[in-house]
Structure formats: C-alpha cells, structure tokens
Amino acid sequence: MPTPTTTPATPRPTRSRAGGYAKGRARRLQIIDAATELYAEQGYRGTSLRDVAARAGLSHPGLLHHFPTMEALLLAVLEHRDAEDVERFALAEAHGVEALQRLVELAEWNQARPGIVELFVVLSAEATAPDHPAHPYFTHRYELAVATTTQAFVAARGAGRLRDDVDPDVAGHRVVALMDGLQVQWLYRRDAVDMAAELRDAIDGLLLEPLPRA
C-alpha cells in the first residue's frame, strides 16, 4: 500500500553510549508494537502515552524520551506498518495485473494478522474527523490507493487483459472500497469471510482471464 507523505516528528534514536543506536532502535520498535496493539484495541483517542508506556514496560518519562507527543507516536506506527508492507510485497514496483495480484496477496497476509487489520480499520475510521492527527495521512493514503489501483486497471487494459465493459476509474474506487468493507466484515466473522478469496473473485470478474493461482 502507499507510503505516507507525512514525516513523523520523532527524535533520532538515542546514542548516549556505545551500542546506543541499536538499543534505541530496539526500544522504539518495542514502543511502536505496544502502541499498535493499543490503538487496535481501543483507538488512538482512547489511548494515552501512559497506557503505551505501561504496555511496553517503560516509565512515562522513558517513553517521552523516544516519542515526545501522542501525534509523533501515531505517525511512527503508521509509517512502520507501511514500510513493512512495501518491503514485503514490493507494491511500488508491480504494474497491471501483477499489481492486482499483489493486492490479493496482501489480503492473504492480512488474514494472518488481525491486529494490524484492526489498527487500520479503527484508525481510518477515527481519522475521518478533520482534526484527527492522522487525517492528512489517511486522506493521502486513500488517494494513492485509489490512484495506484486505477492505474493497475489502466495497465491491464493496455495489455488486453481488462474486460471491455469495465471502466478503470470505477474499478479502482470499487476494489479499494471492497477491500475496506471486507476487512470490517472479517473482523466480526473471521470464520465466515475469506477476504483474499472474495477480493480475488471480484478482480477476476473484471479481467478477461482470471489472476494466476499461486
């Protein structure tokens, strides 16, 4: 999925002593993991920095040393997730039908990590409020998700893979909306909803030949 444009205003890892970089980096990851869990469970607005410090096993001042504000921590969590997804699926480099295939693989991978799906479902809902600190992040994320998915359908048309009656713009919006809606249904009924299979089936319905099976 898209990388964020927002750069978190967080301090560099501490280097107070030898090995400090690595240690500071590990401590930051530990805090990011704790915050990820708590945001997924109770939202950003329901989570204080004290909650995160307690979950991470740190003192409140210890946490403030790494993340001086709630906003800085939130943006670090989002940036960390995006970086992992981009690395894992090389989403930025895929085009056309291959990019659509990557979306299905991402949905498959998400089915193994409900906490991360919860994180994005809860934060993207909260952040519809214009004064939410992640509002610019998610506004941009949606624009980019729709644009890259639309571009994948445009490229599929260029390669003679798209059904004649499919409008790439409509398909781009719709596939992104479908992924989001399936995530919510899946969180309520994990046994009854197969996000990846539903997404693959929906995309197959837009193509002249179905996506390749793994």
Next chain:
Amino acid sequence: MPTPTTTPATPRPTRSRAGGYAKGRARRLQIIDAATELYAEQGYRGTSLRDVAARAGLSHPGLLHHFPTMEALLLAVLEHRDAEDVERFALAEAHGVEALQRLVELAEWNQARPGIVELFVVLSAEATAPDHPAHPYFTHRYELAVATTTQAFVAARGAGRLRDDVDPDVAGHRVVALMDGLQVQWLYRRDAVDMAAELRDAIDGLLLEPLPRA
C-alpha cells in the same frame, strides 16, 4: 438496515409532573442527538457522559437521570438511528430488486447526513473489539445486513432479474462490503465520491436490467 436485537437498559421517560412524559422524551432525544454528534467526532471510547452532558446543555446528574451508564446511552443512540432508517425506507417490507433499490435510496439519503455516516463508520470500527459494548449489536447488524441483501438477490433470481453468473451469497457479502468501504472513502473525499451512484452502478452490473431510475 436491520433493527437491533439488543434492548437498551434505559429508564422510562420521567413523569415527575404533568406533561412529564413528553418533556422526558424530548430531553432524551436532546441527549441522544448530542451523543450522536460526539461519538461521530471522537468515538464512543473518546466520549464521556460529562462530555455529552456539556454538549446537551445539561448537568452531569441531569444526564444520569435519563442514561445511568455509557452503555445505555450508546445502545439508545444505535436503536434510535435504526428506527429512523426502518421507518423512512420501510426496509423490512421490500423484497428482491425493490429491496436493492432501497439500499441505493439509503445511500442517497446518507449523503445528506455525514454525521450519521461518521457515527456508523467510527462505531462499527471501534466495536470490532470483542469487549466493546456495541460488539453484539454490530455482529448482529452485519449478519442481518448480509442475510437480507443475499435474500434480495435470491428473490431477484427467482424473478428472473439476476445475471446467471452471479452467486447471490457472494453478491450479498460484496454489496454490503462495498457500501461500507464507499462510506469511508466518501468521508475523506466528499466531492470525489458519489456513494449512491457507485452502489447503483455496482448493483446494475449484477442484474439483467438496471434498477429503475427515480
């Protein structure tokens, strides 16, 4: 949309003096409207009963007289919205293609009330957490939404209106997911997304003849 199974554990309207019923009822509605706004803005978990009392122009004890707990108020808000939708669109009485048409009308109506869309987007995301007081409500709501939409496609097939290659079960899940995903996109880009038109177009693609135009 479906009516809730959960009955809010709220006291009956006060009847402390003549005209007390009507007055108590008006006061309850005033509190429900204030809570609706605040939940939409900052989520249930970010909203205290004191916040609601302040927004409604009541004292904290004055609010507690009507809604003794946060959970009671939350369930009253949800029940109030569902009752309004059911009344407005007589959703329970529509069948087949007519029921699908009502879904599009509901999406049209929702485009005029972003606060209510925010309310459901934020609460349905928050309530994916199993310990959230609205978790049973939304679990049931999704089951019923998927079941009634699937039933509409089954009836459309019976009436010879559904395309042969459409599976009513898949269509039921997918249309509900699409509505949810479009709501989120719309909240971020109200100028760029027409929820009702996209939904109508998606449903038309599943039918042998498009839905009737108003």
